[in-house]
Amino acid sequence: MNMDYVDTSFDRPAVKVVAIESAKTRRVKVLMNVFAVLIACLFLFPFYWLLINSFKTELEVFSKVTYWPQQWTIKPWQIQFQDKDFFRSLRNSFTIASLAMTVSFVLGVPAAYGIGRFAVPGKKGILLTFLVTQMMPASLLLTPLYLTFTRMQLLNSYLAPALAVASGSIPFIVVTLRPYFLSVPKSLDDAARIDGCNAVTSFFLIMVPVIRTGLITIIVISFLHGWNDLIYSMTFNVSADMRPLTANIYKFMDKYGLKWNNIMAYGVILVTPVTLMFVFLQKYIIGGLTSGAVKE
Amino acid sequence: MFAKSSLYNEREARTGFLFVMPALLFMVFMIGYPLIYNFQMSMSNLDVRSFKGNTSEFVGLENYITLFKDEVFVQALAQTFTFTIWNLIIQFTLGFALAIFFNKKFHLAGPIRGMIIISWMMPMSVTGLLFKNMFGTEDGVINDLLVRLGLMAQNMPIGWMIDGKFALWSVIVANCWVGIPFNMLLLTTGMTSIPEEVYESAAIDGANSFQRFWHLTVPLLKPAILSVLMLGFIYTFKVFDLVFIMTQGGPLNATEVLSTFSYKLSFTEYRFGLGATGAVILFLNLMIVGIFYLRLIRHEEVA
C-alpha cells in the first residue's frame, strides 16, 4: 500500500533534533508565551467568574463586584448534589448525548464519504438538501417535531431528543468532513482498488485512519450537541425522570430569582464531563491540541 | 486519470449514493415535514381564535405583507444580518489568527489552545446567563474592570444591556466568546491535514512565511474555510437561545432577531400564522446564501 500520503503527524522522531536557538528567536518565543497567557486570561476570565461566584453567598453575589469571595460557602455546590434528581438527570444527559452521537456518526460519516469521493448524481442538490435542513431555528421546528414524535409514540423517551439533536449534527458532519474526504488523494483510492478493496473496505481501512483526527473531533462535537441540548429535551420529555441535566437550570431560575451562585456551580458541573472527555481524547484531536505545535 | 468504463462510473455513483441515502432519508423525514408545516401555516391565519378545531383559513401571502409592514420585523431582519455578519467577521479572523498563532512552536501553545476551547463547550443557557450577569450596568464585572483599567468613567457606566446602542454588541461579544474557539478548532483541524512536505518544499524554493501562508495555506484550506463560513452563517443567523436568555430581544427591540421575533409571535401572542411566516422568511434568506455557497464550491473535486 502506498504510504506516501498517510498522515505521519503522530509519529514522533526517535531522536529529538535540538537546534541552537538564536537570542532573537528565544526572545520571540518568550513574547509568544506571554501573549498566549494574555489570550488565555481574556478567554478564561468568564470561566473564572463562573467558578468564583459559585462559592459566594447570595448576599455577596447581589451586592457588589468582588473578585475573591469575602465569605466562602460551598452551599451552591451542596444544593446541586442534594437535588434528588441529580444523578438521574446525569444519567439521562449521558444517554441522550451518546445516542445522539451514535446516530449522527453512523448516518453522517458515510454520507460525507459518499458525497466527498463519489460522482453521486445530483451531488449539489443533495448537499443543498443537507444545508437546507439546517435553516430553520430549533424553536420553530418544535411543534411539528412534537407532532411527529407523538404519532411515533416517542414522547418522554431518550430517542426523541437524540433524533432531534442528530438532525442538527448530521449535516454539520457532512459539510465538515467532506473537505477531509476530498483532500485524500485519489491515488490512494486507486491503489486500494488495485489491492482488491471495494468502496466499503477502502472506507474502513483507508479513509477512516487517514481522517481520524477529523472523526474524533466530530465525535466529541456530536456528543456535545446532545449533552448541551436543552430545548428539545425539555419539549419532548416533560416527565421529570427523563429530563437531562440541562433542564435543571430552571430550578435556579424562577420567579424567586436568578440565584447566580447556584447557576454558576451548576454551569461548572455541566461543563466538566465534556471537558474531561476532551482532555482524554485530545491526543487524537487535531494531533493533540495541548501537545504543542504540529507545523508552522 | 483516464476514462474508466461507463459501467464502473455507474457503479461508483450508485455506491456513493448508497452511502448518502440513510442520512438523506433521515433528514428529509425529520425536517421535511416541519418545513412543509411551517410553509403551510405561514399562509394561514391561525391564531388564538381559530386554534380550536383549526378553523383557520388560507390567506395566501397576507401574512408576509403584514410582517414587512411591521417596523419591528424589518428591524429584526436588519439586526439579524448585522449580528451575523459582525459575528462572522470577528469569529473568523480571530479564530484563524489564533489557529495560526497556536500552531507555532512555543511552550505554552498546546496547553493554552486546549484551555480556550472550554468556552465553546458550555451550554448556551449558562453562557447567556453568565454574560447577562457580567454585563450588568452598575453591578456588572465588565464595567467594573473597565473602570479599574481606566477605560471608563465611574459615573458614566456603559449600559450594555439597557442601552439600545450597546445591547446588540453585548450579545455579539458573548457569541464570539463561544464561536472563536470553535472556528479556531475547525481551522486548526484543517491546517493539520496539510502535509508538512508541502511547506518544506516551498521553503526550499525560497518562499517566506507570508507567501507560504497566502499561496499555500489559504488555497489548500479553501474547502474548510468555505464550510466554516457557511455553517457559521447558518448557525449565527438563526441564533435563538443566547439572545432569548440574555436580552429577550430588548431593550425595546434592540436585540430582536428573526428567530426570537417569530418565537414570540407564535408562543407568547399565539399568532401562529405570523410566527410561521417569520420562520419561513428566515429560511428563505438562508436558502439564498446556501445556493451561493454551492456555486462557490462547484469546482471542488477530489485531487
Added chain:
Amino acid sequence: MKHLRLIALLVTVTMLTVLLAACSGTATTAAPAANSSETSAAAATTAAPTGEVVELELWHYFSGPDGDVFDSMVEQFNAQNTGIHVTSTFVTREDLMKQYTMGALSGELPDIGMVDNPDMASFITMGVYEDITAQVEAWGEKDKFFEGPLKSCTQDGKIYGLPHNSNCLALFYNKKMLADAGVAVPTTWAELEAAAAKLSGNGTYGLSMSAVKNEEGTFQFIPWFLSSGGTIEDLGGANTVKALSFLDGLIEKGYMSKDVINWTQSDAKSQFVGGKAAMMINGPWQVPVLAEEAPDLEYGVALVPKDTTYASVLGGENFGVCTGANVEASFEVLKFLMDDQNLADFCEKGGKFPPRSDSITYKDVWTKDPIYSVFSEGMQYAMPRGPHPRWPEISNAMSNAMHEAFTDAKTPEQAMKDAADKVNSLLNA
C-alpha cells in the same frame, strides 16, 4: 454486490440495536391511560372499573419551597384517594404555556393544568381546557370564591377551572434607610417622589420595580394607572399618560434605576435586599424569600402610593381540567386542592392569599400579621387583568409603551397613544 448487502445488513443491525437500547429507556411513568389522543371531542369520562387505579397527570410551575409544599399536598391526596393516583410534574412557566399549545395540537395534554390567571382566557379559547360548569355547580362551593379570581376561569358563562391562589402588589420599604433619611412612609405619589429623592444617591435608588417587556412588567404598571383613574379601554387618555409620566419622571430624576427595564420582580427584590434600593414594589410571595435571604433586614409594607385612589393588581394562579382528561377524577383533585382548609394551609406557607372568603378567615396571618395584613387590605383594591382571549397582545402593547417611555424612544403621551391604538383594535375585534 454481495458486499453491499453485507454492509446494509450491518448498518441495519447497528441501527436496530441502537433503537432497541433507546426504546428500553422510555419513561417508566406510563402516559395516563385516560389521556388518549384519539378520544373524540366529547369528554371521555371513563369511570374507572372498581379496583383499577386512575392515573392522572398534573402540570404545575410551583418551584422552590412552594413546590415542596405542593408536592406534599399531592402526596396527601394520593394517600387519601386510593382509586386515583396523581403524578405532578414541574414545568417552568414559559415552557408550560408552550406545552399547552403543542399539547392542544397533538392531544398530549395533562389531565390537570396550572395557569397564570390572565393567560387562562387565551387557553380556554384555544380549547386547552374542559368545561366543568356542571361539576362546579354540583359541588356547591362556587359562591365562596372571590369574584375577580373566579372570573378569570370563566368564558361565555362557562367555568373551566378554579382559582388556586391570589396575590397583589404593595410597597416594601427598608425601615432603617427611611429612618436614617428622616423620611415617613409615603402614601401618595407626591410623598413617594419626595421620599425617593431623599433616599437616592451614592449608588442607591429610592425605588425599584420591574419593567420588563412582558407580563411581569404589565403587572407592575397596572396599579399606577388604575390609581390615577385610567382604564384599559382608554389607554391614551390623560389619566393613564399621567401614570407613565410619573414613573418616567422618577427615572429621569435619578430616583429609580433605568435598569428596571431589564429587571424581573425578583431582580427588583435583589436590589432591595442588597441595599441598592430603599423601596420596592413587589408581592407577598417575596416575604418567605426575604426571610430566607435577608433575615436581618428590617422592612415594612404599605399600600402602593395612590394618586386619586388606592389600587393594586390581581395576580395568582388557577387550575383547570384539560380537554380529553378524565373529568370526574380530575375534578376530585381540584376539590381537594381548592378545599377551604387545604387552600388556607397552602397559601399560608407560600406567602399567598386564598381566593376564598372562608379560607381567608382561617389563619390569623392574613389579618394580624403586620406584613400580610397590609396585603390583605390591598386585595380589596386589586383588579384582575382581562380576562380577554387576546390579553397577551394587550399586555405586550402596554409593557412596550413602558419601555418606549423609559428608554426615551417616545414621550409618554406618544407611547400610550400608540399602545391605545393597538389595544382598541384588539378589544373591538
